Amino acid sequence: MLMTMLLVSAVLAEGLGLNDKIINWVGKKYGVEAKQRAENWRSLLETELILEKDKLTRVNNFFNEIPYRDDFENWDNKDYWATPIEMIGVNAADCEDYAIAKYFSLRDMGVSSEKLRITYVKAIEINQAHMVLAYYQKPDAIPLILDNLKPDIRSADKRNDLVPVYSFNAEGLWLAVNRGSGKRLGNASKVKLWSDLREKMKKELSQ
Amino acid sequence: MKLSRQLVLLMLGVITLLLVVSLVISFNNTKQFVENQMVSHAQDAATSLGMSASTAMKDNDEIITTTLVNAMFHAGDYQLVQVFDVHNQLLVERSLDVQVEGIPRWFISVVELELPIGESVVMDGWAQAGKIQVISHPGYAYRKLWNALIDTFKGFIISALLILLISLYLLKRVLYPLAQIESQAIAISNRKFDPIDPVPETIDLKRIVEAMNHLAQKVGQMLKDADERAQQFRDRIHRDEVTGLSNRQHFNEVLEHRMMSSDSTQHGILALIQLYEFKQFNDKHGYVAGDELLKKTAQALASALDGMESIHIAHLSGASFSVFAEDMSFVDAGSLAKTLTSALATLSSQMQGFMDVGHIGVACFDGNQTVTELLSMADVALRDAQSESANSWCIYQQTTDDTVTVRTASQWRDTIESALNKDWLVLQKQAVFRMDGKTILHEEVYLRLLEDGDKSRLMDAGKFMPMVQSLGLAAMVDRKVIEKALLMLSEKHEGILAVNVSPVSLDDADFVNWLEKTLLDMKDIAVKLILEFSEYGIVKKLDRLKTLQQRLGATGVQFSLDHFGRGFTSFAYLQSLDLQYIKIDGSYVFDLKEDSENSFYIRGLTEIAHGLDIVVIAESVESQSVWEVLPKLKVDAGQGYYLAKPA
Numbered sequence: 001m002l003m004t005m006l007l008v009s010a011v012l013a014e015g016l017g018l019n020d021k022i023i024n025w026v027g028k029k030y031g032v033e034a035k036q037r038a039e040n041w042r043s044l045l046e047t048e049l050i051l052e053k054d055k056l057t058r059v060n061n062f063f064n065e066i067p068y069r070d071d072f073e074n075w076d077n078k079d080y081w082a083t084p085i086e087m088i089g090v091n092a093a094d095c096e097d098y099a100i101a102k103y104f105s106l107r108d109m110g111v112s113s114e115k116l117r118i119t120y121v122k123a124i125e126i127n128q129a130h131m132v133l134a135y136y137q138k139p140d141a142i143p144l145i146l147d148n149l150k151p152d153i154r155s156a157d158k159r160n161d162l163v164p165v166y167s168f169n170a171e172g173l174w175l176a177v178n179r180g181s182g183k184r185l186g187n188a189s190k191v192k193l194w195s196d197l198r199e200k201m202k203k204e205l206s207q
Numbered sequence: 208m209k210l211s212r213q214l215v216l217l218m219l220g221v222i223t224l225l226l227v228v229s230l231v232i233s234f235n236n237t238k239q240f241v242e243n244q245m246v247s248h249a250q251d252a253a254t255s256l257g258m259s260a261s262t263a264m265k266d267n268d269e270i271i272t273t274t275l276v277n278a279m280f281h282a283g284d285y286q287l288v289q290v291f292d293v294h295n296q297l298l299v300e301r302s303l304d305v306q307v308e309g310i311p312r313w314f315i316s317v318v319e320l321e322l323p324i325g326e327s328v329v330m331d332g333w334a335q336a337g338k339i340q341v342i343s344h345p346g347y348a349y350r351k352l353w354n355a356l357i358d359t360f361k362g363f364i365i366s367a368l369l370i371l372l373i374s375l376y377l378l379k380r381v382l383y384p385l386a387q388i389e390s391q392a393i394a395i396s397n398r399k400f401d402p403i404d405p406v407p408e409t410i411d412l413k414r415i416v417e418a419m420n421h422l423a424q425k426v427g428q429m430l431k432d433a434d435e436r437a438q439q440f441r442d443r444i445h446r447d448e449v450t451g452l453s454n455r456q457h458f459n460e461v462l463e464h465r466m467m468s469s470d471s472t473q474h475g476i477l478a479l480i481q482l483y484e485f486k487q488f489n490d491k492h493g494y495v496a497g498d499e500l501l502k503k504t505a506q507a508l509a510s511a512l513d514g515m516e517s518i519h520i521a522h523l524s525g526a527s528f529s530v531f532a533e534d535m536s537f538v539d540a541g542s543l544a545k546t547l548t549s550a551l552a553t554l555s556s557q558m559q560g561f562m563d564v565g566h567i568g569v570a571c572f573d574g575n576q577t578v579t580e581l582l583s584m585a586d587v588a589l590r591d592a593q594s595e596s597a598n599s600w601c602i603y604q605q606t607t608d609d610t611v612t613v614r615t616a617s618q619w620r621d622t623i624e625s626a627l628n629k630d631w632l633v634l635q636k637q638a639v640f641r642m643d644g645k646t647i648l649h650e651e652v653y654l655r656l657l658e659d660g661d662k663s664r665l666m667d668a669g670k671f672m673p674m675v676q677s678l679g680l681a682a683m684v685d686r687k688v689i690e691k692a693l694l695m696l697s698e699k700h701e702g703i704l705a706v707n708v709s710p711v712s713l714d715d716a717d718f719v720n721w722l723e724k725t726l727l728d729m730k731d732i733a734v735k736l737i738l739e740f741s742e743y744g745i746v747k748k749l750d751r752l753k754t755l756q757q758r759l760g761a762t763g764v765q766f767s768l769d770h771f772g773r774g775f776t777s778f779a780y781l782q783s784l785d786l787q788y789i790k791i792d793g794s795y796v797f798d799l800k801e802d803s804e805n806s807f808y809i810r811g812l813t814e815i816a817h818g819l820d821i822v823v824i825a826e827s828v829e830s831q832s833v834w835e836v837l838p839k840l841k842v843d844a845g846q847g848y849y850l851a852k853p854a
Contacts, residue, residue: 117328117335136335140293143333156333166258169328169338 249325257327400427437811458521485526511550793827
């Protein structure tokens, strides 16, 4: 148990650990432009920012640059969760890809997981199930919404086009996934998605 | 410890180790599986409760929240459900002790299950309203673990038993040759040299079996060689080279022993046979034809006398042959002479013109003559025959009055039958001494007949036993003697008694049945009894003796052959008999000297007999000089007048 905790905190402390090797691999697999995007992502993660608000803005803007495309045409899989590396590589993303990429980036830049929630919502204007990243300054605060439909960050009470359905404590799930240490966990489909993501990230980062 | 037992123990050890290892592995796998299941179970519950509570939170209805928690808690297996508000204040809590029926308490206290916490948030619109923590009840996990453990254990015990049974069977098959080797080793020590067949396929065992087979064959060959050497040696000193019969020296020894030895025969007929004008035959036809004629003569005599007991034929020299029939008395002399004459008659065709084949002189021995006297009596008769006519025979007529009462066959029958009925048969004993001259090995029993019941007139067996046999009363007399010997043994006798049994008695099924039953009924006494047979009598009935030995095997009775060496038989049959003693015939012992030819023969015989675990006893030890030579020839014991007389 203690060992697991240590491992998990080590992974969190190291963050995504983008390095030349990964960036070169992206260049080789997806082309020069993709490599440049990966370079840009690394410099974003390495930028020293004091205010969390600035971190939110920069990360939100960086990923909202990537064009939206539906899971189906991009990955031939209705519910495919791309990793941030893949998303930057192919330069296309689905709504959950944006939320996850932003979540991982902010965590990497030092934002506490207690403040971040992945929230399932209904987008009224496009009449679709949608996913956003919510940022809570304090536990009982009204969250800020990082969304690709409206590129700028707005307070949740300014987002009448979204109906919140349910939020995930990302940190709790993160721990649960790590306790499973990559093994498939029975019938927990949500956990399976996170687990998929984590596995894929690990694979790509180690290549 | 037996090899098979060690292997089985080793196997049990390995199986137990496998059991423990597989139990641990299977247990750990199951444990990990149920722990993972508990993780997702707790997380699923927390998430679904979080979603339901979020709806209730919109209305700020704490009652609904509590009800939701109760409903979920009662419907599922949970150890703890907690609801906190956004400031981490505990709002609702439900908990249950860990108690599982049908699973031992120690199991729960020994096996520590990690209890994962499922966590979810409660939302109020965009705002967070609180959080939920759920811990699954480990009862199901414990039960699953326990059952898995029991199932694995049961499965393993069954397969372990199966493996053990199969391997025991295979082991027994593989190790079977070892048991065979064991019985072969025992057989070798019992002088049986059969190889193990088939040779096993296991390489190590195959080599041992082959080595054992080789050893068995070698030892058997060695004994056979020793036997053959001794026989060759005996033949060289005692046999005539041309005819294969006894030579003069041996014949004289035999004659002397039979006639002089105190415990031997009191009857006998000596016949001298001389081919007529053999010298002229030799001159005319050459020595090769002469030798051929001698061989034919020997064969003719032997085949004419075949079937009669206690007959000694010898080639004395040149054209002279002799026959000594020791169980015959003067009443048989005429018929013996006629038999011999007709044997000679068959040779006339060989003689090529010599119509006069030869002559026969017969002399009767009645216990009162010396060897020299008897020989000269026969010689006188031969001269008479030669002067009489061609191919004639003559019996030497006693001129002095005979002091011995002459009886007819019917008189003998009366004498013997009345002796049997009136208990006029008595036993005398002669001790057989070990070479220290003090220790008594056993005592040989001699039968004596009280003439007319008069205790001062003892008739020796040598005098009446030939008549007993020719009257067909041998089995009856033998039975009487054995009964008396057993009675002596059961009354007070401390030692062991050797009883002479007539070989002809073995033909009598009633006698053999009676003997088997009697000895089986008194086993403790039977072990003190030795059944003694004369060698020259029993070699013609070896199968009878073997059958008898098998039937009496359980009684513990011992077997002995006496007058050993009297017949020119091979030693080879000794191996097939189960003998404890052999007694060397007195003709070898009578005037034994160190470094004489007889001493070489005795030395060879003792070597072979000792190889077969047979005790060798010298008969007719009648002088100190003989007694002193015997230890040098490895003889084990002796009997005779020098040591002790029958009494």
